[in-house]
Amino acid sequence: MKICIYGAGAIGGYMAVMLKRSGVDVSLIARGPHLEAIKQRGLKLLIDGQELHAEMPATKHAAELGPQDYVINGLKAHQAWESAEDMAPLLGDHTAVVTMQNGVPWWYFHGLEGEHADLRLQSVDPGDRQWKAIGPERVIGGTVYPATEITEPGVIKHIYGDTFGLGEPSRQKTERLTRLADAINASGLKARVYDDIRDDIWLKLWGNLCFNPISALTRATLDIVATDPGTRPLAKKMMLEAQQIGETFGATFKVDVERRINGAARVGAHRTSMLQDVEAGKAIELDALLTAVQEMGRLAKVETPFIDTVLGLTQQMGRSLGVYPTFPEAVVEAQPEPKVANG
Ligand SMILES: NC(=O)C1=CN([C@@H]2O[C@H](COP(=O)(O)OP(=O)(O)OC[C@H]3O[C@@H](n4cnc5c(N)ncnc54)[C@H](OP(=O)(O)O)[C@@H]3O)[C@@H](O)[C@H]2O)C=CC1
Ligand SMILES: CC(C)(CO)C(=O)C(=O)O
Numbered sequence: 001m002k003i004c005i006y007g008a009g010a011i012g013g014y015m016a017v018m019l020k021r022s023g024v025d026v027s028l029i030a031r032g033p034h035l036e037a038i039k040q041r042g043l044k045l046l047i048d049g050q051e052l053h054a055e056m057p058a059t060k061h062a063a064e065l066g067p068q069d070y071v072i073n074g075l076k077a078h079q080a081w082e083s084a085e086d087m088a089p090l091l092g093d094h095t096a097v098v099t100m101q102n103g104v105p106w107w108y109f110h111g112l113e114g115e116h117a118d119l120r121l122q123s124v125d126p127g128d129r130q131w132k133a134i135g136p137e138r139v140i141g142g143t144v145y146p147a148t149e150i151t152e153p154g155v156i157k158h159i160y161g162d163t164f165g166l167g168e169p170s171r172q173k174t175e176r177l178t179r180l181a182d183a184i185n186a187s188g189l190k191a192r193v194y195d196d197i198r199d200d201i202w203l204k205l206w207g208n209l210c211f212n213p214i215s216a217l218t219r220a221t222l223d224i225v226a227t228d229p230g231t232r233p234l235a236k237k238m239m240l241e242a243q244q245i246g247e248t249f250g251a252t253f254k255v256d257v258e259r260r261i262n263g264a265a266r267v268g269a270h271r272t273s274m275l276q277d278v279e280a281g282k283a284i285e286l287d288a289l290l291t292a293v294q295e296m297g298r299l300a301k302v303e304t305p306f307i308d309t310v311l312g313l314t315q316q317m318g319r320s321l322g323v324y325p326t327f328p329e330a331v332v333e334a335q336p337e338p339k340v341a342n343g
Contacts, residue, residue: 012074167197
C-alpha cells in the first residue's frame with residue numbers, strides 16, 4: 001500500500017510516523033526548513049514521553065513520487081486549494097484522496113441527492129479548482145481529533161488524541177475505505193468509520209466555527225470562550241444557526257449543544273488553531289470554518305445574524321493583520337441576503 005502524505009505538518013507528520021513505523025510504504029510532500037530537516041534526519045514524533053523516529057522519501061515535487069494508492073491531504077484548507085493541480089502526478093486511476101481539513105470540505109455536496117447535488121462551494125473551492133483537479137469521486141472524507149504541533153523543523157509534538165473519522169461521500173462501505181481504516185488501526189492510530197462522515201464533520205465543525213473565530217477576536221483560550229457569560233451565549237447562537245443549516249442538508253446532530261460546548265470547555269486553556277495562526281501571523285482557515293457555513297446558510301435560506309456578525313468582524317481583523325483573505329484571485333459570489341423578518 002503506497003500512501004503519500006501531502007503536507008507533512010503537525011497532523012500529516014503525526015500520521016506519517018505512525019503509518020511508516022507500522023510498515024506502510026509512506027512518502028511525504030513538504031517544503032522549507034521542515035522538508036530539509038526531514039531529508040537530513042527523518043521525522044521525529046514526541047509522544048507519551050517517547051521519541052519515535054521514521055525515515056521516508058520526502059520532496060516538494062509530487063512528480064518524484066508517482067501514482068499512489070492513497071494521498072492523505074494534511075494541508076490547511078487554503079493550501080489544499082492552492083496546491084490542487086500539483087497533486088496530479090500522485091493520482092493514478094484508482095488513487096483515493098483523503099481530506100483531513102477542519103471545516104466544510106469542497107466536496108460536501110457530492111453524493112448528496114436533491115437540488116444541490118454536486119454543488120461546488122465557492123468559499124472553499126473558488127473556481128472549482130479542487131473539484132476539477134482532484135475530482136470528488138476520488139475523495140474519502142476525514143475528520144481530525146488529535147492535537148499536534150511542529151515544535152521545530154522535522155519534529156512533531158503530540159498533545160492529545162489518536163482518532164480520525166473516515167467515510168465515503170457516497171455513504172458506502174467501500175473496499176478502499178476499509179483497507180485505509182485497517183492500515184490506520186494497525187499503526188496504533190484509531191480510524192472511526194462513519195456511515196455519513198458529514199455528521200462527524202458537522203460535530204467537529206460545530207465547535208470550530210464559533211470557538212476558533214471568537215478566540216481569535218478575543219485572544220481568549222477555549223475554556224474561557226466556552227464558559228464566559230459574554231462569549232458562551234454567542235457561541236451557542238452561532239451553533240444553533242449552523243445546526244439549522246446542517247439539518248437542512250440532512251445532517252444529524254447526535255449531541256446536545258450544551259454538552260458540545262461543555263466538552264470544549266473541558267479541553268482547557270487551549271489556544272485554538274486560529275488564535276495560534278493569528279499570533280504567528282499565518283493565514284487563518286476562516287473560509288472553511290465559517291464563510292462556507294454562511295454560504296450554505298444562504299442556500300438553505302436560513303438567517304444567520306450571529307454567524308454573519310462574527311464572520312464580518314473576524315474577516316476585518318484578518319485583513320488588518322494580513323492573515324486574510326487566503327484566496328487571492330477568487331471572488332466569492334455574494335449570496336443574496338435572505339429577507340429578514342420585520343427587518
Ligand atoms: N494541528 C492540529 O492539532 C489540528 C489540525 N487540524 C486541521 O488539520 C489540517 C492541517 O493542520 P496542521 O497539520 O496543523 O497544519 P500544518 O501547517 O502544521 O501542516 C501543513 C503542512 O503543509 C505544508 N505545506 C503547505 N503548502 C504546501 C505545499 N504546497 N507543498 C508542500 N508543503 C506544503 C506546510 O508548510 P508551511 O509551514 O511552510 O506552510 C505545513 O508544514 C488543518 O485543516 C487543521 O485545521 C484539525 C485538528 C487539530
Ligand atoms: C481545539 C479545537 C477543537 C477548537 O475548536 C480545534 O479543533 C482547533 O483549535 O482547531
